[in-house]
Every structure is written in structure tokens, then in C-alpha cells.
Amino acid sequence: MSSPELPDHLRTREPSDRGDQSYPPLPEALVVPVYDNHTHLEIADTSDPIDYREHLDRASAVGVxxxxQVGTDLETSRWSAEQAAREPRMLAAVALHPNEAPEYAAAGGLDAALAEIAELAGWPRVRAVGETGLDFYRTGEEGRAAQYRSFEAHIEIAKENGIALQIHDRDAHAEVIETLKRVGAPERTVFxxxxxxxxxARICTENGWYMSFAGNVTFKxxxxxxxxxxxxxxALLLVETDAPYLTPMPYRGRPNAPYLIPHTLxxxxxxxxxDVSMLAAQISSNTELVYGRWEDEPVQAS
Known part of the structure; x- marks a missing residue:
């Protein structure tokens, strides 16, 4: 299904040759609903992408x-903020992904990009700065200074706007913790x-930082x-898809989507x-404590 409201910059990855790359069937609906607190609906991981509204319709049908909706650069952050402003089932997070920060710095545009993220963070229904952090898996020593500068700036943007921080932490646990403690973590910080x-997990617990688990928690x-x-x-648990990545079992390898949250939960x-419903109720409450209620701010007319 396609739509003129899909973003012009829809990011399509080449489908894998590892078998079925269609979206999995809908799971049994949850009795107590939850939220997907981290997804990328602008990224298509299939040759047959669907409209973001259909993703949300499918999610609603199964109790999500x-x-x-999370941005990773200026383009996707703008799109996330724009869609959340008019879609009642969506809130937005805006940021420069740590692997994007060195690219902006190399082009001489990191400061300007961070300034725009700071502006977007004040938009209606933008409730988090993310995903930001440190990633030493894909970025080498030459890019770390830009990552640190970007991460620290994002922390300050979250605190200035009184919204949550969503952290991307890959092969950099100690460095992320040190930065949060040195700069001062926002009141609501999510790994x-x-x-x-x-x-x-013990360190996060000591500091009151939330831990969001994705479909990979189901992997053998x-x-x-x-x-x-x-x-x-x-009280510190959240759940997410990180769609279209990290599809939970038994559909690992196929495209992920918010409607697959019930498998992970x-x-x-x-x-x-x-009990599934007891855990869903706790996680739903936690999610609203972090981001506020989805209906707290009215949406704009389309």
C-alpha cells in the first residue's frame, strides 16, 4: 500500500535473501494495551512497504x-515531529543518531544541526530527545569527539525542554554512564x-534510568x-520494537512493526x-510516566 502522505525520503533497505520478507501475521491481541516507545515508521525493510497509518491501525487492533516515532537525523526528526503533531497515536523523539554526528561534523554542519534539533524539541507532541548516545561499533576513534559533543548537547536539550532522553548505547556502556553522570542525566532517561x-541493569536501577527491551530479548x-x-x-521496564529491526521470535529475520509488540511482551x-496483563499494565503506566499521555496535547487538523 502506498500513500502521498508517506515521506518523500522513505528509506528502503534491500530485502534480505534469507527467506520470507513479508510482514508477519497479526498476533493475538493483548487484553491490557501497551505502547511501543521506540519505532522507525519511515524505514521500509521490505519490497512491499505499507503506509505508517496502516502500521498504526494494525497496532491498535492488537492492543498497542x-x-x-524516533528520528535519527534532521530529515527523519522533522518528519517525526510533523506526523506526531497530527496523528493522535504517535508522539515523537528527535535527535542526531551517534553514527550521524560525525557525518554532520565532517561537513561542518553539526552545530547548525544541533540547533535545529533544539528547535524541534519544543514542538507539540515531541516528548523525547533521541536517539542519541555513543556507538563505538560502527564509528571509530576519528568520530568519537563528534559523538561526545552531540550526546552532551542532546542531554542539555532534553533537560531544557523537560522531556525524556532516549539513549543509543552500543559497545560504549562505561562511556555512556560516565557522560550521563558528568553532564547530569535528565529526570527521565531511557536506555x-x-x-x-x-x-x-543494576547501575540503571541505582540511577532510576529506564530500560526498554526489544524483540532481541526473545532470541535464543x-x-x-x-x-x-x-x-x-x-517500575523501570519499557517495551519497544525498534522496527523495522529486531523482529521477535518466532519471526526473526522478517520485517518488524509495532503490531508485533505482543510477542515480545x-x-x-x-x-x-x-501474568501478561499485569506486566502490560505496569509497562503502560511506566511509559506514560516517561512520555506523558498521548492525549495530553491535541493534534492539528491534517
């Missing part, structure tokens, strides 16, 4: 009542797509994530030995 172990080899899940207090509940 809203999403936080998006939590990738640490029980020790990082993700023992460290499940140990972290056991360690984290229920049910796997989390099973591992914790708790």
Missing part, C-alpha cells in the same frame, strides 16, 4: 495503543533497546538480556513468571 547485562542466545530483565525492577512475562 500508541508509538513514539533504548537495552543491550547490557545484569550489571548494567540473548541470555544477558534476560538476566538483565530479571534484575530490573518492574508475552516472552518477557513468561521469563519473569508473571
Amino acid at each position: 495503543r500508541g508509538v513514539v 533504548h533497546c537495552f543491550s547490557g547485562d545484569a550489571e548494567l 542466545n540473548a541470555h544477558n538480556l534476560r538476566e538483565a530483565l530479571e534484575t530490573a525492577p518492574r 508475552r516472552a518477557m512475562a513468561a521469563h519473569l513468571g508473571t
Whole structure:
């Protein structure tokens, strides 16, 4: 399905040759609804992309009542803020991804880009700065100074606007923690797509930082994530897709979407030995504490 309201910059990845690349079927609906607090609806990971509104319709049908649409550069941050302003099921997060910051710096445009992110952070229904942080997996030593400068600026933008911070942390746990403590973390700080172990979960708990688990917590080899899940207090748990990536089992390898959250939530509940609806109620409450209620600000007319 296509639509003139899909972004002109729709980012299409070449479908993998690893079997079926269609969207999985809808799961059984949740009794108690939750939110997907981190998704990228502007990215198509299939040869048959669907409109972002259909993604939201599918999510609503299975008990996912809203999403936080996340920007990773100026273009996607603008789109996220614009769509959230007129879509009641969407809030927005705006930022420069840590792997984008060195690119802006090399072009001499990092300061200007950060200034625009600061402006977007004040828009209606923009409730987070993210995803920002440090990524030492894809960016080498030559790009780290730009990553640090960008991360620290994003922290300040979140605090100035009184909104949440969504952190991207890859191969940089110690450095992310040091930066948050040195600069001063915002009141509501979220480790998006939590990738640490029980020790990082303990540090997050000590500091009141939220831990958001994605579909990879369902992967067979993700023992460290499940140990972290056991360690984290229920009051600091969130759930996300990071769609179109990290599709939960049993559909790993196929495109992810917000409507697949029930698979991840049910796997989390099973591992914790708790009732799915009780966990959903806790996570839904946590999500609203971090981002506010989706209906707190009216949407604009389309």
C-alpha cells in the first residue's frame, strides 16, 4: 500500500535473501494495551512497504495503543515531529543518531544541526530527545569527539525542554554512564533497546534510568538480556520494537512493526513468571510516566 502522505525520503533497505520478507501475521491481541516507545515508521525493510497509518491501525487492533516515532537525523526528526503533531497515536523523539554526528561534523554542519534539533524539541507532541548516545561499533576513534559533543548537547536539550532522553548505547556502556553522570542525566532517561547485562541493569536501577527491551530479548542466545530483565525492577521496564529491526521470535529475520509488540511482551512475562496483563499494565503506566499521555496535547487538523 502506498500513500502521498508517506515521506518523500522513505528509506528502503534491500530485502534480505534469507527467506520470507513479508510482514508477519497479526498476533493475538493483548487484553491490557501497551505502547511501543521506540519505532522507525519511515524505514521500509521490505519490497512491499505499507503506509505508517496502516502500521498504526494494525497496532491498535492488537492492543498497542500508541508509538513514539524516533528520528535519527534532521530529515527523519522533522518528519517525526510533523506526523506526531497530527496523528493522535504517535508522539515523537528527535535527535542526531551517534553514527550521524560525525557525518554532520565532517561537513561542518553539526552545530547548525544541533540547533535545529533544539528547535524541534519544543514542538507539540515531541516528548523525547533521541536517539542519541555513543556507538563505538560502527564509528571509530576519528568520530568519537563528534559523538561526545552531540550526546552532551542532546542531554542539555532534553533537560531544557523537560522531556525524556532516549539513549543509543552500543559497545560504549562505561562511556555512556560516565557522560550521563558528568553532564547530569535528565529526570527521565531511557536506555533504548537495552543491550547490557545484569550489571548494567543494576547501575540503571541505582540511577532510576529506564530500560526498554526489544524483540532481541526473545532470541535464543540473548541470555544477558534476560538476566538483565530479571534484575530490573518492574517500575523501570519499557517495551519497544525498534522496527523495522529486531523482529521477535518466532519471526526473526522478517520485517518488524509495532503490531508485533505482543510477542515480545508475552516472552518477557513468561521469563519473569508473571501474568501478561499485569506486566502490560505496569509497562503502560511506566511509559506514560516517561512520555506523558498521548492525549495530553491535541493534534492539528491534517
